[in-house]
Amino acid sequence: MSVKRISTPLSEQDVMELKAGDNVLITGVVYSARDAAHKKLVELLDKGEDLPVDLRGQVIYYVGPAPAKPGQVIGSAGPTTSGRMDAYTPALLAQGAKGLVGKGSRNQEVKDALKEHGAVYFASVGGAAALTAKTIKASEVVAYEELGAEAIRRMTVEDFPVTVVNDAHGNDLYVEGAKKYERVAGEG
Amino acid sequence: MREVHVDTVRDHIRDMCIDANYNLGDDVVQAFEQSLKIEESPTGRNVLEQLIENARIAREEQVPMCQDTGFAVIFVEVGQEVLFVGGDVKDAINEGVRRGYTEGYLRKSIVSDPVERVNTKDNTPAVIHFDVVPGDKVKLTIAPKGGGSENMSTVRMLKPAQGRQGVIDFVVEHVKTAGPNPCPPTVVGVGIGGTFEKVAWLAKKALLRPLGEPNPDPFYAEMEKEILTKVNDLGIGPQGFGGRVTSLAVHIETHPCHIASFPAAVNINCHASRHSERNI
Numbered sequence: 001m002s003v004k005r006i007s008t009p010l011s012e013q014d015v016m017e018l019k020a021g022d023n024v025l026i027t028g029v030v031y032s033a034r035d036a037a038h039k040k041l042v043e044l045l046d047k048g049e050d051l052p053v054d055l056r057g058q059v060i061y062y063v064g065p066a067p068a069k070p071g072q073v074i075g076s077a078g079p080t081t082s083g084r085m086d087a088y089t090p091a092l093l094a095q096g097a098k099g100l101v102g103k104g105s106r107n108q109e110v111k112d113a114l115k116e117h118g119a120v121y122f123a124s125v126g127g128a129a130a131l132t133a134k135t136i137k138a139s140e141v142v143a144y145e146e147l148g149a150e151a152i153r154r155m156t157v158e159d160f161p162v163t164v165v166n167d168a169h170g171n172d173l174y175v176e177g178a179k180k181y182e183r184v185a186g187e188g
Numbered sequence: 189m190r191e192v193h194v195d196t197v198r199d200h201i202r203d204m205c206i207d208a209n210y211n212l213g214d215d216v217v218q219a220f221e222q223s224l225k226i227e228e229s230p231t232g233r234n235v236l237e238q239l240i241e242n243a244r245i246a247r248e249e250q251v252p253m254c255q256d257t258g259f260a261v262i263f264v265e266v267g268q269e270v271l272f273v274g275g276d277v278k279d280a281i282n283e284g285v286r287r288g289y290t291e292g293y294l295r296k297s298i299v300s301d302p303v304e305r306v307n308t309k310d311n312t313p314a315v316i317h318f319d320v321v322p323g324d325k326v327k328l329t330i331a332p333k334g335g336g337s338e339n340m341s342t343v344r345m346l347k348p349a350q351g352r353q354g355v356i357d358f359v360v361e362h363v364k365t366a367g368p369n370p371c372p373p374t375v376v377g378v379g380i381g382g383t384f385e386k387v388a389w390l391a392k393k394a395l396l397r398p399l400g401e402p403n404p405d406p407f408y409a410e411m412e413k414e415i416l417t418k419v420n421d422l423g424i425g426p427q428g429f430g431g432r433v434t435s436l437a438v439h440i441e442t443h444p445c446h447i448a449s450f451p452a453a454v455n456i457n458c459h460a461s462r463h464s465e466r467n468i
């Protein structure tokens with residue numbers, strides 16, 4: 001299995017070269033945010049205010065980690081279901097975010113926004129949270145500390161394994177992957 | 189009567205919350221290894237390898253395998269000759285959950301009110317299912333349940349005329365709709381019969397059976413096999429990236445039902461199919 005390596009922040013060219021089905025290792029900074037943080041970010045945008053982080057070129061990881069044990073950088077930290085972020089995602093892509101990491105399918109508005117703004121939706125392996133935590137080398141809360149596990153964290157990752165699900169060209173691995181391996185009744 | 193102090197229950201529950209979240213059962217790890225032999229998709233194989241590695245890290249470093257350490261769903265079988273002493277057994281169970289989730293560095297994912305949504309900060313209260321059985325023992329089972337897979341669950345009141353095929357179609361269609369969301373490879377719990385609430389309970393109970401152990405009734409064992417084949421033919425594969433292994437197992441539990449009804453339920457569990465069991 002071939003693997004591509006990319007570093008954040010992502011450039012226009014990085015994004016355009018990624019295709020649905022690519023296995024990718026991400027190195028650099030990613031920002032964690034779940035529903036509660038998304039809601040707050042979009043409320044700020046609605047009020048015309050600045051976001052607590054500059055999202056241009058950045059990757060957002062949908063994660064609410066488990067508490068860190070003493071000596072750990074972070075507790076187990078796998079992806080949460082991305083669909084809950086769908087309503088907020090186009091607004092953040094308009095702010096320049098280039099990558100999203102979660103698990104599960106996105107709605108049509110998100111897929112369209114990925115094409116329009118040139119961005120990519122990756123999935124990391126849901127439930128492989130102890131493994132993922134090992135790729136996170138540093139983590140600090142940068143906004144909404146009061147949200148606990150749902151606060152926005154600036155995480156430094158090294159070789160964080162993800163797979164491209166929706167690329168900027170309109171391809172969808174969840175649809176194409178299943179089609180490729182589907183067995184229709186009467187076959188084989 | 190045999191007296192059982194509720195503090196004993198509390199201490200077991202504490203340990204079980206932690207054990208279930210750190211140590212994935214051998215049956216599940218073996219199912220991953222079996223799956224590696226049949227998975228054709230390279231990305232799918234990579235996912236399975238990550239899951240095996242993840243389970244190893246969680247066990248060796250004693251950390252949760254998944255950050256969603258779940259709703260503490262607890263089954264308690266109480267022998268009818270048991271007398272609980274020292275307090276309220278439900279309070280003791282919740283205290284065990286509180287200690288387990290706090291002292292085990294597990295994530296607290298419960299909100300006190302479904303609409304207001306304020307986190308209780310200690311993962312209580314648990315969902316507790318009591319059953320009274322003959323004897324003087326207490327059997328505790330905990331099955332922490334993640335939100336991602338629990339959300340992909342459903343009950344349908346089928347028509348009796350739909351029969352065996354009706355249930356099969358319903359389950360397969362449901363797994364297809366769930367797609368990548370419940371973190372495949374999944375375990376599919378199916379309830380058939382009973383009433384509206386009983387069938388949902390059966391589907392959940394079906395998830396407790398060790399993987400690889402078929403329904404004792406050959407008719408249902410055959411049906412489990414057939415559904416598993418059909419589900420894996422969907423091509424969803426590990427994590428929904430496409431592949432042969434969408435589910436590790438299908439478990440069916442049944443109950444007699446009314447002449448006019450034919451309830452069926454699907455409760456999907458993710459590959460983090462966690463349990464811990466203790467006998468007192």
Ligand code: SF4
Nearest residue numbers: 127254334336371458
């Ligand atoms: S569905 Fe299961 S494996 Fe996936 S994130 Fe939730 S608890 Fe973890």
